Amino acid sequence: MAVLDESILINRYFEEIAQIPHGSYHEEGIADYIEQLAIEHELKYYRDEMNNIVIFKEASKGYEKHEPLMLQAHMDMVNEKNNDSDHDFDHDPLALYVEDGYLHAAMTTLGADDGYGVCYMLAILTDKALKHPPLECVFTVQEEVGLCGALGLDTSILKAKRMIGLDSETEGETCTSSSGGNDLTMVKQIIGEDNDSPVYVLEVKGLLGGHSGECIDKARGNANKLAARIMYHLLKEGIDIRLVEMTGGLKNNAIPRECRVAFASSSSYDLICQLLDAYENDIRQELANSDPDFKLDIYEDECDVCIRFQDSEAIISMMYLAINGLIEKSQVIPGLTTVSLNMGVVRTLDDCIQIEYSIRSPLQSIRQELSLQLELVASLYDGYVEVSNDYPGWDYDPHSVLREQLKAFYHKQTGQALREVATHGGLETGVFKGKIPELDIVTLGPNMADIHTPDERLELKSFYQTYQFLVAFLETL
Known part of the structure; x- marks a missing residue:
């Protein structure tokens, strides 16, 4: 009716x-x-x-x-x-x-x-x-x-x-x-191996997210980038990390609110938790205004296979180094963002990990430049990029x-x-x-x-x- x-x-x-x-x-x-x-x-x-x-x-x-x-x-x-x-x-x-x-x-x-x-x-x-x-x-x-x-x-x-x-x-x-804009996917091939170490799941959550065309200038946390940052710092502290799965975001044009990282590790669980508490406190202060509900959760899981260490290290480093967020605002129209990148999605497939970006600029030359920068970062870690869906401003x-x-x-x-x-x-x-x-x-x-x-x-x-x-x-x- x-x-x-x-x-x-x-x-x-x-x-x-x-x-x-x-x-x-x-x-x-x-x-x-x-x-x-x-x-x-x-x-x-x-x-x-x-x-x-x-x-x-x-x-x-x-x-x-x-x-x-x-x-x-x-x-x-x-x-x-x-x-x-x-x-x-x-x-x-x-x-x-x-x-x-x-x-x-x-x-x-x-x-x-x-x-x-x-x-x-x-x-x-x-x-x-x-x-x-x-x-x-x-x-x-x-x-x-x-x-x-x-x-x-x-x-x-x-x-x-x-x-x-x-x-x-x-x-x-x-x-x-x-x-x-255009879409860009960074791809890193992975090789699995047997695992007999404990498996932990880290969840980045509580972020506001938002549309990357409207909210990229609001300094909101990107769950995928934050997950990569945290995992990179764990590596720097000598923590053994062999990824099992990394999943974050739903669409490349939405700032991801959550990211889930499962990883195998022979390192001390208590030490990992101690380091995560410190990282959580630091990031919570950084995001106090933009994402007051940010939090980290970690819990134990099981899996008898994982991604080998060298590939895990490369993926985390590639994501940590890859640029993201607001790049430039208009000098003509007050408040208008003109150049940005959004690391919107990370997903784990059988043979690779994919990191999906939305790149925005009215000028094709700038979009191409940003794509080349991401291609260079990927190549440093034996990865590559796929660029698609270029549309004019x-x-x-x-x-x-x-x-x-x-x-x-x-x-x-x-x-x-x-x-x-x-x-x-x-x-x-x-x-x-x-x-x-x-x-x-x-x-x-x-x-x-x-x-x-x-x-x-x-x-x-x-x-x-x-x-x-x-x-x-x-x-x-």
């Missing part, structure tokens, strides 16, 4: 896409749904092998000679749920409910990121009463896992040189620039005509100034700007909170009034 007023188009479409599983890499169902709408409304469309879809709508009467406009949003959502939820993201619909004026999904992410943008475009495409220039509505896939859909889309089919990006989470602001355009139009219209409609923000995160707007350099871009979105978490929520009043604002703005273009 619907929880929203389905007489309002954007509500109806949100209810309907919430019935279709559409996590990253699983967008076929929602793409089928969108394609069917295009067919039913006799709209020209293009769908590629990745399931990106572009739907074209002709100009309203009197707007035929206006320049075309691109609207864009992504179809995929982040699939996260509470530990006690049995929700199956591959098969179950989202359980929507409204509380205190906000739309939620029970115990899971809501997918308002970027469901609102999808619904806005579907409503505009299927409402014949609206006035607007020629429209090119772009629905992309796999945004949440590396902007892959935007990177893979053939943009030669697009004619628009103006774009409104519909992937924002705050009403009354527009984004003016975003970072470029979107630089601030001081001469943006579309932004000036949006600012003037927003002030006319609300009496307030439109806030201009820049982000260190990677956005699809940057990908499209890289493919279509002359593209003039603004962004719009309603108020949302706690995206990418089961607490995600969408303010319904803002959802509706931002759509009304967008429709009115289209009439001026």
